[in-house]
Amino acid sequence: MKKIEAIIKPFKLDEVKEGLMEIDVKGMTVTEVKGFGRQKGHTEIYRGAEYRVDFVPKVRIEVVVPAELLSEAVKVIEHRAKTGQIGDGKIFVSSLEEAIRIRTGERGKEAI
Amino acid sequence: MINAGDTAFILVSSALVMFMTPGLALFYAGMVRNKNVLATIMQSFIIIGLVTLIWVLWGYSLAFGPDISGVVGSLSWFGLKGVGLSPSPDYANTIPHQAFMIFQCMFAIITPALITGAFAERMKFSALLVFIALWSTLVYSPLAHWVWGAGGWLGKLGALDFAGGTVVHISSGVSALAAVLIISKRKGYGKEQFIPHNLPMTITGTAILWFGWFGFNAGSALGSNGLAAGAFVTTHVAAAVASLSWMFAEWILHGKPTTLGAASGAVAGLVAITPAAGFVSPISAVIIGGLAGVICYMGVLAKSKLGYDDSLDVVGIHGLGGTWGALATGLFASTAVNPDGANGLFFGNPGQLWIQFLSIVATCIFAFVMTFVILKILDAIMGLRVSEEEEVRGLDVTQHSETGYSF
Secondary structure, three states: OEEEEEEEOHHHHHHHHHHHHHOOOOOOEEEEEEEOOOOOOEEEEEOOEEEEEOOEEEEEEEEEEOHHHHHHHHHHHHHHOOOOOOOOEEEEEEEOOOOEOOOOOOEHHHHO | OOOHHHHHHHHHHHHHHHHHHHHHHHHHHOOOOHHHHHHHHHHHHHHHHHHHHHHHHHHHHHHHOOEEOOOEEOHHHHHHOOOOOOOOOOOOOOOOHHHHHHHHHHHHHHHHHHHOOOOOOOEOHHHHHHHHHHHHHHHHHHHHHHHHOOOOHHHHHOOOOOOOHHHHHHHHHHHHHHHHHHHOOOOOOOOOOOOOOOHHHHHHHHHHHHHHHHHHHHHHHOOOOHHHHHHHHHHHHHHHHHHHHHHHHHHHHHOOOOHHHHHHHHHHHHHHHOOOOOOOOHHHHHHHHHHHHHHHHHHHHHHHHHOOOOOOOHHHHHHHHHHHHHHHHHHHOOOOOOOOOOOOHHHOOHHHHHHHHHHHHHHHHHHHHHHHHHHHHHHHHOOOEOOHHHHHHOHHHHHHOOOOOOO
16 A cells, blocks of 8 residues: 655646546545745735745645555646646655554555 | 704714724734734724723813813813703804714724724733823823814814814824834834734725725714715725725835735825815815825835834824825815815915914824823833733733634
């Protein structure tokens, strides 16, 4: 099992979700987050005073998939979240030891 | 003789002006950080209570009571003694004297509330109460007497101030300047970010102010008549044009038209038209409002350069806007609009501009010196600021044991 964690532009969330559903990913968790990478922040203006805002709003999605689905899932996120502009985000992949469905007690792949 | 239409109009106008102070509270509170939202609202809200009490006890008497040498009213109307339900011979003789008194009460409330924007986010609540009580008694009442009181020296000089450009806006703006010089900057000013925490709240407040201002200016006709309609129109026109001019000025200089800019512009236009409302034509109001938006925006920009921390721009908007409005009255006033007024410079009477100038200077000096002295004394006796730790935690928790938002 693999865990994919992707930080993407908020307006790309729907496209990514639809893409993942098409390849039969069973679920995902979404969080609104703030941070910075190469894009850095932006400037806000209040009555002429400019303020640098260093943290940019992003969406973080977490998806757990069986190992055989990994490359396809990553490809979907990479394609669908891409605009080609700075600030498109990142994808992190890690191995996952165990998954448990609380209701039934199923373990491993069955629980995803 | 009491006139039913006039009385109804002034009572409704009084209610409209009352509503401006909670509106101001929201206007200000949206611009502070969320740890100070309640304290900022409270600084305006409690003034409704405090100044009303002062007004009925001695404030109204000092402002409008029998004249003492043109400078102040006597205390013979203490506790509204003799201020009854029949018209006063000196003020608005078609409405009950108490209707005039309560209309004026609402002006006395909002004026000190305006000042609180200057020292937002750092003033100790107890010191605020004492300051407001003293300021209302020693600054507002005499100033109101000078301009509007029977026998007041600025009124006798012929200074035109329809609804309070000098008494309300210049006085609060200049007092705000004195206050920030004494109270000094917020901790972290210039280094940390002071980003407004809820601009929709500020816009809501602006809408309430604009709405209430119809009572403020049209009501100052003190009758339900043509003059009231004229003042209503110039008020609305100036606010509308100023919201546009501030927005465009900002768009040109900073690249983006902001909602806070549009809202600030509307308030600047309302401030500037206040002394002129019943003396100028709608087209003059277009010019007064248009320039008000640009002048006040420049004033607010200059603040950052000068480096003083007038948190919510009371000096830039009320001080500068009020000054422009008082001068503009001396330029654009016309007896064709209001035969009881006077002509301004553009209508062949340059002398009026000089009288307006004198009234501005007198108001500025008096308000600045008095506020400076009052705050210096209070600072020595009780301290004006919260402690550094309290300032960092926020005034809501430290002054009032509450928080505005719980998530």
